[in-house]
Amino acid sequence: MKVEHKISIKNKLFIKREQSLNDFSSIEHRLDFFSKSNGKSWINDSKSTDIGATAFSLENIDGPIIWIVGETQQERDLDIIYDLVLSKVEEIIYYGSHETKLKYRFGSKVKYSQLLDIKSAVKMALKNQSNNISVLFSPACSSFPNHENYKARGEYFKNLI
Template sequence: VVARWRNREFRIAKQEVTIQGRHNVYNTMAAILAALKAGVSNEDLRKGLTTFPQVEHRLETVDVVNGVTYINDSKATNVDSAWYALDSMHVPVVWIAGGTDKGNDYSVLFDLVKEKVKLLICMGVDNKKLIKAFSPICEVVDTHSLDETMNVAYRRAEKGDVVLLSPCCASFDLFKNYENRGEMFKEKVKKLKTKR
């Protein structure tokens, strides 16, 4: 990322910024320009961008277990949000999706899923629509609880992969809300550390 304001220039690698994703690159660029205009030093700007806390339930890195990164994007309750999450991934993805469908058109995700998803775990009471949409594109596993989902993810994800909870759907079939879904996911990830 490069930004210039009058006679000042600031550069930072995208990977150094704590919040990831193409959409957040735009947000980062806007923040850099505003900071440069306000006179913030390059040193303070770099410190802020590399230590800014991730936002809970929005592409939040939970932990790395056995070389697998677990990401909580439970707030992604629609197709557009899931698109940005998948677009942000640069390694093979075990994608956890599902919940209460909102009349979603999943076709906008097909190209990204073909390119990035090695396994889709459908987590919900009724996963028929997701299974029908994505079975021709990638391997799909049907699960009906978070425990079952996490067991599949743990067994199937390999070192270097990402397990991405980006549901594309509302949470109300198995959870109180997206926060509850995200919190429970994070608890399960922490328990994986004790699994051998």
């Protein structure tokens, strides 16, 4: 196979991959930028139901970030987001009733708050005085039992803003 042909194939694959990523990020509730007010860009990423999806979101948002994350009983591999959190996240707002490894891993390195629900988490994010900051609602957990699915949870979040 000629070198020019290989380059052409690589370019086509790159373009297809880029188009797929653009399509992926335009799905409602997936990196869904929906509001800007008082120096804050609000991003609904309710579709992120695991830490891998949240890692993708953190990678694709320019910092600084206030990250609203939810409670889960599943084990989270925090190693995959460690550097991203330290380099981009200004504040973690965790909603849920149980202690979490997030607190022990990041609580001494990043401002950390624990609240009971999404509504309280949004109120806390609104109190942050930083300008030019993104508020990322990327729960990294299931929507159950409080919401029927990630869409209902995402709509609930958007209606709080």
